[in-house]
Amino acid sequence: MGLSKREQLLRTALALFKKHGFHAIGVDVIAHRSGVTKKTLYHHFRSKDELILAVLRYYDERFRNHFIRQVESRAKTPLRRLTALFDVAKDWFNENDFYGCLFVGALGEFPEPDTAIRNACRESKNLMRDYFRELAEGAGASKPKELADQLLLLMEGAITMAQVNHSPFSAQQAKAAARVLIRNARSSAQ
Amino acid sequence: MGLSKREQLLRTALALFKKHGFHAIGVDVIAHRSGVTKKTLYHHFRSKDELILAVLRYYDERFRNHFIRQVESRAKTPLRRLTALFDVAKDWFNENDFYGCLFVGALGEFPEPDTAIRNACRESKNLMRDYFRELAEGAGASKPKELADQLLLLMEGAITMAQVNHSPFSAQQAKAAARVLIRNARSSAQ
DNA sequence: TTTAAAGTATACAGATCAGTATATTTTAAT
DNA sequence: ATTAAAATATACTGATCTGTATACTTTAAA
Known part of the structure; x- marks a missing residue:
């Protein structure tokens, strides 16, 4: 089995945010490119801001x-x-x-x-x-x-x-x- | 007489872009807070990207x-x-x-x-x-x-x-x- | 004083935004 | 096998996005 949906969302969002920034990327494209529906995204993260925060924490630990x-x-x-x-x-x-x-x-x-x-x-x-x-x-x-x-x-x-x-x-x-x-x-x- | 409409737009956009970034600020709020209609904004700048570029050049010279x-x-x-x-x-x-x-x-x-x-x-x-x-x-x-x-x-x-x-x-x-x-x-x- | 440019007010188009609703299906653990 | 959680598909809301359209008014220079 591959990555969990949550992990997939974090990775996709990270790649997109790194390149384009945060406001330029919508939740639709993150969900779509993660192979996941928007409902699933909002099941794992209450809001876009919470997803952003989770991405920052995810990246912070891994990068450092x-x-x-x-x-x-x-x-x-x-x-x-x-x-x-x-x-x-x-x-x-x-x-x-x-x-x-x-x-x-x-x-x-x-x-x-x-x-x-x-x-x-x-x-x-x-x-x-x-x-x-x-x-x-x-x-x-x-x-x-x-x-x-x-x-x-x-x-x-x-x-x-x-x-x-x-x-x-x-x-x-x-x-x-x-x-x-x-x-x-x-x-x-x- | 005050500032030209163009100058007013540049100043307003500059202040907003500095604080919030570029994608988070729409042309509507820039026009409104400049006391100008959107039509006037698009009379002076062909697009939002061109306004952004003009703001960067305006700021660059003044700041340096x-x-x-x-x-x-x-x-x-x-x-x-x-x-x-x-x-x-x-x-x-x-x-x-x-x-x-x-x-x-x-x-x-x-x-x-x-x-x-x-x-x-x-x-x-x-x-x-x-x-x-x-x-x-x-x-x-x-x-x-x-x-x-x-x-x-x-x-x-x-x-x-x-x-x-x-x-x-x-x-x-x-x-x-x-x-x-x-x-x-x-x-x-x- | 005429005239063209620059401006206003307002509305609209078509896309995209964040976030939700409904109903169904898959998954995984008991 | 049952059951609850997780996921799907799809559509929707209401707001906001960039950019344009229409019709009218102000401004300033020739």
């Missing part, structure tokens, strides 16, 4: 897990992993279905503050930041939180510019900048 | 001019201006109608490559990058283009994180990182 796993397999020390972040990002930017950060897209389409959708986006970035901080500590940075936040800015900037230029080159630029920031943070540690 | 003017008035040497970029960004993040970068929002909603809308977004970022490069050269960086691109990554990252956290603090984090990158680029110049 995959990203971190890639980093961990590619480099074996916290110091090396700090730069490997940008190698993994480069692979991501090269994927066919890369259309920028889904969460940033959601923030741009749902302005109401303190809503479930916006909070999910912030939480996702926070969890990634936590991983950066863990690595920065392990790498012996003098102020690991500051270094992690700076590297996160480079990462987010690289994501944006990869989308703008339809090129993964920003990942290399960010990696070069990251090396400077890391060296600086470690030398001030002495 | 304003941004650069602020930088130039706040600091008087290229070196100081390189860090002043992030002070001006902080003011921007503090504005009531700050909802992230309009162009990044457009990229998230219009996936079709090589379209007028996407090209306008890329062009806008290119022009800002050119200004960064001009400053980096004037500041005596060893590789001014590289420094400028790195600072642009920090800037874009700061914009994203300001929206995520609804806080201008990312501007200060980016400024601190920028200082390190600038110092490094100037010391390797010797």
Whole structure:
């Protein structure tokens, strides 16, 4: 047996939202392309907003897990992993279905503050930041939180510019900048 | 006499697109809130897409001019201006109608490559990058283009994180990182 | 003062939007 | 085999979407 209907709906909606955004995609096309009726969609999700939220959570966990796993397999020390972040990002930017950060897209389409959708986006970035901080500590940075936040800015900037230029080159630029920031943070540690 | 109808439409549409994005805002509400009929809207713009494009161009020129003017008035040497970029960004993040970068929002909603809308977004970022490069050269960086691109990554990252956290603090984090990158680029110049 | 452009008011077309209703069929566990 | 949940097919509501049509009025320049 294949995927559950719920999982099928989440996957289809994710692919469509990634490419076209949220308001441009209707529930009809999501149901149809999932091989499911609209009634079934509304059986699993009370509303389109709830589906969107479920998609964000679904994607958040899978993406971050995959990203971190890639980093961990590619480099074996916290110091090396700090730069490997940008190698993994480069692979991501090269994927066919890369259309920028889904969460940033959601923030741009749902302005109401303190809503479930916006909070999910912030939480996702926070969890990634936590991983950066863990690595920065392990790498012996003098102020690991500051270094992690700076590297996160480079990462987010690289994501944006990869989308703008339809090129993964920003990942290399960010990696070069990251090396400077890391060296600086470690030398001030002495 | 007040603004021309065309200008009024551009301003209204800009404010609405900035907050809600593009697909979530209909031409009816734009016309109505401009105090204009839909017929008049379609007299000035052939389609909604053309209105969107006009809004992007309108905003691009005004925003960049304003941004650069602020930088130039706040600091008087290229070196100081390189860090002043992030002070001006902080003011921007503090504005009531700050909802992230309009162009990044457009990229998230219009996936079709090589379209007028996407090209306008890329062009806008290119022009800002050119200004960064001009400053980096004037500041005596060893590789001014590289420094400028790195600072642009920090800037874009700061914009994203300001929206995520609804806080201008990312501007200060980016400024601190920028200082390190600038110092490094100037010391390797010797 | 004539005249053409720009504007208004209003309604409409045809499509699509989110979400619901009805009635039937499949599925899976007891 | 029975039964309840899950799914189907289909149609519908009422709203909203982009874009157009018709008929009338204002505006501003020649």
